[in-house]
Amino acid sequence: MKNRKNILIYTLLFISSIIIFFPLIYTLLASFMPTSDIITGKIIPSSIEFENYKQLTNSFPMKRFLMNSLLTSFFGMIIQVIICSMSAYGLVFTEFKAKKISYIVIMLSMFIPWEAIFIPNYITILKWGLLNKRIAIVLPFLASGLGTFLMVQQFKTLNKSLIEAAKIDGCPQFYIYSKIVLPLSKGVISTWAIYSFLNLWNMYLWPLMVSTRPESRTIQIGLKMLKSEEETNFGRLMAGVVLVIVPSLLILFLGQKQLQKGLTSGAIKE
Numbered sequence: 001m002k003n004r005k006n007i008l009i010y011t012l013l014f015i016s017s018i019i020i021f022f023p024l025i026y027t028l029l030a031s032f033m034p035t036s037d038i039i040t041g042k043i044i045p046s047s048i049e050f051e052n053y054k055q056l057t058n059s060f061p062m063k064r065f066l067m068n069s070l071l072t073s074f075f076g077m078i079i080q081v082i083i084c085s086m087s088a089y090g091l092v093f094t095e096f097k098a099k100k101i102s103y104i105v106i107m108l109s110m111f112i113p114w115e116a117i118f119i120p121n122y123i124t125i126l127k128w129g130l131l132n133k134r135i136a137i138v139l140p141f142l143a144s145g146l147g148t149f150l151m152v153q154q155f156k157t158l159n160k161s162l163i164e165a166a167k168i169d170g171c172p173q174f175y176i177y178s179k180i181v182l183p184l185s186k187g188v189i190s191t192w193a194i195y196s197f198l199n200l201w202n203m204y205l206w207p208l209m210v211s212t213r214p215e216s217r218t219i220q221i222g223l224k225m226l227k228s229e230e231e232t233n234f235g236r237l238m239a240g241v242v243l244v245i246v247p248s249l250l251i252l253f254l255g256q257k258q259l260q261k262g263l264t265s266g267a268i269k270e
Helices: 002-030 035-040 051-058 062-093 099-111 114-127 134-141 145-156 160-168 173-181 183-201 205-210 219-227 234-254 256-264
Strands: none
Touching: 002 234, 035 234, 051 062, 051 234, 062 099, 062 134, 062 145, 062 173, 062 183, 062 219, 062 234, 099 145, 114 134, 114 205, 134 183, 134 205, 145 183, 160 173, 173 183, 183 234, 205 219, 219 234
16 A cells, blocks of 8 residues: 555656656757757757757857856855845844844835836936946845845854854954854855845846847847847757756756755754
8 A cells, every 4th residue: 555655656746747847858859959840849859969059159149148147147146145144244243323223124125126126226327327237237136135134044043152252262253254154154145145146147127128238138138139030040049048047957956955954944943
């Protein structure tokens, strides 16, 4: 009876996996097909060819789009993690005037919809002369109320006696922050780094608004430009989709363990 139950469970899991991953698998296979095979409904390519990838990198500035996305997402992630973690450290381990008010303001920023500040942010970028520059894509996202909130909750679980002992020994604040607090909070730091990278990587509307020239646009806009051509080359479009998906999957697979630790940190008190 137990074996039958296990067989049923694994069968359902296998079928569910096929259904979930089929679009990804088909996209990968279609990226090696000519458009004629895709239109006729072929699922498996008759031969593995890299013509779509060659066309994508030679006749279209996709390499520039990909580099723009990688640079803005990576550096935006690094700066966001630094700012959020420093803000959380100040709110948890230091005392200053208006500390509670500052925390409340940061928390309230989480409830402001992006649509409400979209136009003011665009006007600011325009007045500062940052249009068509990479910094314009990430500037409104260099700090996050949600990231600060998550790190505050994590820092509160740390042993405060360890921090106090370091202060008594004369350790400067930056040493305590970088050598004690951050190493003990790798789970939540990694979780927020993955989240912020994927969020910046998948943005479309904001990069479209602040980058009017092809050399400053990101890969998401590049895909839309591929689709908007008079005669859409579906094989080349699928190759572009693969280039967009691969970095996201790599980040998720490489950071899976840290992501799980970050999501469950604080759930069980040791």
